[in-house]
Amino acid sequence: MFELDVQSRRPIYEQLMDNFKELMINEVLQEHNQLPSIRILAQELEINPNTIQKAYKQLESDGYIYTLPGKGNFVAPPESIKxxxxxxxxxxxxxxxxxxxxxxxxxxxxxxxxxxxxxxxxxxxxx
Known part of the structure; x- marks a missing residue:
């Protein structure tokens, strides 16, 4: 699902963000879909949970996702990214x-x- 190049000079969190954006643009992840939890995604990708957290925070800051406390992270509607x-x-x-x-x-x-x-x-x- 995610293509990460650990040999790349680009930070892993940026690669992860690009992967999520691509999934959203191609409507694999649709608005209000829940994203994988940080812990589970970190285990699957075998990367530090702080890296996932950083990607999620930046995606939220850019308007691509939103967080519901206690429930997780979700894909924001495209119009909220404007x-x-x-x-x-x-x-x-x-x-x-x-x-x-x-x-x-x-x-x-x-x-x-x-x-x-x-x-x-x-x-x-x-x-």
């Missing part, structure tokens, strides 16, 4: 990546197709 600074950062990153893609010769129709393939919402928006 953050103007985060949106601006993503727009800037997309602009940079798309500009580079066009510069190296990737056809704009291929880029449009990628966007359609990524998001069912993009397909609906074309009508």
């Amino acid at each position: 953050n103007p600074l985060k949106e601006e950062k993503i727009r800037n990153e997309l602009t940079k990546v798309l500009s580079e893609a066009i510069y190296i010769g990737i056809d704009k129709h291929e880029i449009y197709k990628l966007v359609k393939d990524i998001s069912p919402l993009a397909k609906e928006g074309d009508s």
Whole structure:
């Protein structure tokens, strides 16, 4: 379920966060689904529980999950993640990546197709 590279220079908690975000984006984890407990996940992944705790705290800070005391951590609804600074950062990153893609010769129709393939919402928006 999780791909962690202990040889990577990227911290394990960041890799874990990316894995959770990917599961949420691909709707494997849907809103209000409960996440595994820190203790159980630490045992399964054979990593320090403090690493899981750090990832969960950052995911909560970013709005991806919420905590119910005594019950655990849950996936937040996508609309709760809305953050103007985060949106601006993503727009800037997309602009940079798309500009580079066009510069190296990737056809704009291929880029449009990628966007359609990524998001069912993009397909609906074309009508």
